[in-house]
Amino acid sequence: MNKQVRIYDTTLRDGTQGEGVSLSVDDKVKIARKLDELGVHYIEGGWPGSNPKDMNFFDKVKELDLQNSVITAFGSTRRSGIKASDDPNLNRLIQSGVKAAAIFGKTWDFHVTEALQTTLEENLQMIYDSILFLKEQGLEVIFDAEHFFDGYKNNEEYAIQAILKAQEAGADCITLCDTNGGSLPKEIEDIVKDVKEKVSTQVGIHCHNDGELAVANTLSAVRAGASHVQGTINGYGERCGNANLVSLLPNLQLKMGYSCIGSDPMQELVSISKFVHEIANQVPASNQPFVGNSAFAHKGGMHVSAVLKHPETYEHIKPEVLGNKRRVLVSELSGQSNLMFKAEEMGLTLDKNDPKVKEIIEKIKEMENLGYHYEAAEASFLLLVKKLLGEDITFFELDHFKILTDKESSDELTTEAVVKVKVNEEVVMTAAEGNGPVNALDHALRKALGEFYPVIHKMYLSDYKVRVLDEGEATASKVRVLIESSDGRNTWSTIGVSGNIIEASWHALVDSIRYHFMKQDEELEIIKKDTVKPPVGVNNH
Known part of the structure; x- marks a missing residue:
């Protein structure tokens, strides 16, 4: 049987400290449900002593019938000079109703004297009292040894004293934290090995990614004997982020042979990565290892x-x-x-x-x-191949279009497009206004083609991007336009390139419409409106 590594997810707490990441209570509940389905052992829901939102989460998450995960609350050791039982933050951990709590304490003497401004002995007592108090309340306690690796490198004796004090108080797991994210894999491995020789309690690892080594450092710690791994989905976290569980899980389980979450949930990694990106309103990195669109x-x-x-x-x-x-x-x-x-x-x-x-x-x-870039515009690529194979995917031909833009003093800018196209030997000309030239062209072309191809009303433009290809030419530069379209079920991308942004947009726009017609034709055969067509040259505006 493979050796077990217990997975501790802190996306809902540490992950939300990442710049631009904000989760509502409902968001956190949705992610918690997904994490439970993935099979992580612990879900750190937040710090109930820091804000009402996190306490609200702990109330709501009780309604979930979790099958695999233990909801965990986060907090700190008691404040200097007061009893653990009188510390409001520790009491809020108990009030949250969780079965497990993770509390952090200082293990770097520099932080004790400069940040906490207390004595080294008092800090050790704070660690002991806090863990003992929570254990007496029946909680499983994970001690996060904050700044442990920096503390060890600067004052090994004190850093070890701190975690031994946690063990003495009854901590169920001692998690060694590379809080500043600056350690190297060999340092991590050597230090974890030394800790494993000095403590009998389960050892965990918590790494930040400031040196782009959070995953490597975590794997080194596990190789040295750590059996509790903390991280976040997609590596969200403060500054440069935390160890990315989406990368850690396949490395640990599929490559190193550790048992983490089972084989079936592993097939959901892409799905949960995208789900969390979506909920957090973050753009997925295409080159994200294992799950990114470009990974294979x-x-x-x-x-x-x-x-x-x-x-x-x-x-x-x-x-x-x-x-x-x-x-x-x-x-x-x-x-x-x-x-x-x-x-x-x-x-x-x-x-x-x-x-x-x-x-x-x-x-x-x-x-x-x-300047074309077919990797990002597979619909245009398919149309090009079909055309070169001799297939007729034209559907309509352009006679001409005109763009009229009017601006008088402080009046609003108005734009009108006139489009004349030929469909089945019939010519129709329409005009339409729009929010800029591309929008006006889109409206006018839709009006012209709607008489012949009603399915055009089922599609819409969902994204529009412009990139300058040769900046040295200034305003005369060639541009690439990428358009993403959708019919509500499927999306497709098309491309146009020209020294004129309107012409480039026109090519991408026409491709998007032709692709839609072609797919509809393949699926059902386009239903053409069985009515009298407008006379040639009639302006339907």
Whole structure:
């Protein structure tokens, strides 16, 4: 049987100290439910002595029927000069109704004398009294030895005295904290080994990421004997964050052989990572290890060819065990293998011996040289391939469009677009106002095409991005426009590049509409309105 490592999640407390991260009580309850499903052993809900929100959380979380996790409250040792039983923060831990509490205490003599401004002996007594008081109330107590590694390196004797005092008081676990996040893996490993020789209590590890080593340091501590691991989902936390549980779990369980959460929950890592990002209103990092969208994305032609034969050539772990999937990107670095994989993924049948395959690859490279970026616009990529294969995915043709912008003194800016298109040999011209030229073009084109393709009303633009490609040309620079569209069920991205931002936007806009029509055509066959079409040239504005 694999050795057990108990997982302690502090996303709801330490994680919320990260810049830009704020969770409501309901948010915290939702995340707690997901963490329980993941199978973490402890969920640190907050510090009931610091704010009403956290105490409210402890009231609400009691309504959850948690199967795997113990809700834990966080606090500190008693204040200097008072009894533990009189300390309001310790009493709030008890009032929160939790079965386990984590309290931090100073183990670095510098902090004791300068931050707490008390004596070294009094600090040891504060640690002892606080743990003993909570144990007498029936709580499981985890002692977070704050700044332990810095304390050990500066005054080893006192740092050890502090954790021995915690053990004497009955602490169930002593967690060694790299609070400033500046230690190195070898230091962590050596110090944890020394601690393991001096204490009989379970040893835990809590690392911050200021040196980009929180995960590495945590793994080193476990290798040295720590069996309690603290961290946050996605590495949220103060300054540079905490040890990322999303990276720690697969490393510990799948690579080092420790038992953490079971194999089935491991397949939910991608899902819970995205869920927490969404609840916290944070943008997921595409290159986040294990769960990021790019974690198993392959671009170089030789790499793709090898991966398709033997995935282990360029993948350190199977993406499916984490709930992720392999992606093959198409770019100017693409080879035949990229194109064949991507075509199959999109439902296209290509013969690798067909001369058109080489033509498609060369066209992609030519377009990427112009500034196109098909990795981020797979809908435009599919349209391009279908066009080069000779498929008719036009649906409509542009005759011309005009953009009229009017600004008089302090009056508001008004923009109107006039669009003339040909559909099934019929020509229709419409005009519409909008919030800027692209919005006006979108409205006018929808009006023109709505008579022929009512399904256009089911789609909408959900995102619009512009990037300048050659800044040295100043206002004459070429721009890349990325448009994301949705029909409420699916989303797709399209691209346009030009020295004129309106033309670039037009190309991306047209691709988004053509892609929507094509997908609808494949699914159902587009229903065309069975009414008399407007006479050629009629202005429907």
